[in-house]
Amino acid sequence: MTSGVLALLGSGETGPGMTKIHRALLERAPSPVAVNMNTPYGFQENVPQMTEKLQEYFRVSLLTDLVDGRLAHFDSASEDERRRFRHTVRDAGYVFAGPGSPSYALRQWQPLGVVEDLLSVLARNGVVCFSSAAALTLGTHTAPIYEIYKVGADLRWLEGLALTSAVGLASVVIPHYNNAEGGNYDTSRCYLGERRLRVLEEQLPPGTPILGIDEHTACITDLAEGSLTVQGKGQVHWRRAGTDDVIASGESIRLSELGATATTLPDVDVLEPVESVVDSGEVTQLRRSREELVVLLEELRSRARADKDFAVADRIRDALVQAGLDVRDSALKS
Known part of the structure; x- marks a missing residue:
């Protein structure tokens, strides 16, 4: 068909x-x-x-x-x-x-x-x-x-x-x-x-x-x-x-x-999959951007904890943990 x-x-x-x-x-x-x-x-x-x-x-x-x-x-x-x-x-x-x-x-x-x-x-x-x-x-x-x-x-x-x-x-x-x-x-x-x-x-x-x-x-x-x-x-x-x-x-x-006749579309060959190729420069840039983002989030988390906004601090911590990062809290000075 x-x-x-x-x-x-x-x-x-x-x-x-x-x-x-x-x-x-x-x-x-x-x-x-x-x-x-x-x-x-x-x-x-x-x-x-x-x-x-x-x-x-x-x-x-x-x-x-x-x-x-x-x-x-x-x-x-x-x-x-x-x-x-x-x-x-x-x-x-x-x-x-x-x-x-x-x-x-x-x-x-x-x-x-x-x-x-x-x-x-x-x-x-x-x-x-x-x-x-x-x-x-x-x-x-x-x-x-x-x-x-x-x-x-x-x-x-x-x-x-x-x-x-x-x-x-x-x-x-x-x-x-x-x-x-x-x-x-x-x-x-x-x-x-x-x-x-x-x-x-x-x-x-x-x-x-x-x-x-x-x-x-x-x-x-x-x-x-x-x-x-x-x-x-x-x-x-x-x-x-x-x-x-x-x-x-x-x-x-x-x-x-x-004068046209209905025809079944012919079968077509399956294409070979395309390998995902990432340029080494792109990898370096992605890694650098990720590190910068982590530093920024840590700063925001520290400010939230200093302001005793622990709900926001905990959300940032959870997001970092889900991203595979090891987050350790240090005692806050009063």
Whole structure:
């Protein structure tokens, strides 16, 4: 039995129009632990600032602490860091990923096997919410947007994570579907334009659909109910052979109407536990802080005894004894 929610956002993940949608998704999460996967923008020089901006949005607008799931670069990360990242994702009730580069994210996530971690979240009734660049990676194939739009690379597809296939909705995902930033030239279809998307479409295996999501729009797939709901400012497009079936905001349809079939989420491998590693400097600092706290408590206890406030003195003594300290009273001079 499938479960969980897969939410794909066309853009505007931290915009005012998405706040209500995020809140509703967070309410459905089985735990309040929300994690941001920073990998899509891990190549940028402003990674801390990007993460801080997302965390501030979740904290202020959603009243939720966003855990920093850090895996900026697969080859540079140690085995322990990779395992920690995967555990962080699996332990979350709400997993978010958004802006950056889809091709860069794929190069880090594919050798890591992160799709199993996302499936694990969904299997526990969790929420996977991917926007913009991150959403592009979840389809059967991924368009290398930046390389095509900015560098002039040949039109081609990259192998996607195919999470859509695993949940019974095998398709390509194209966010920013109605982008119009180009003004007098076509930047729709996530900056590819309609002409280039048609060329790319011919390279896909026959019958492969495209799930197009307009900007500031959420495509919410409820795996338990087998339904797809559209929320936000725009529409969702189910495209086959160049023809779009449009699902308007506020509409909800059965996945079976799109040709999707209910599927049982595949079993995922159990991760090796992560060893707890404490830096020697941290141990020294903790020990020093503990000693300073003990001295302070002893001073407070001595003052309480001098003031004959034996109730407070006894409470401090009991706390010190419970902490494993040997407390000996000396006679007080009158």
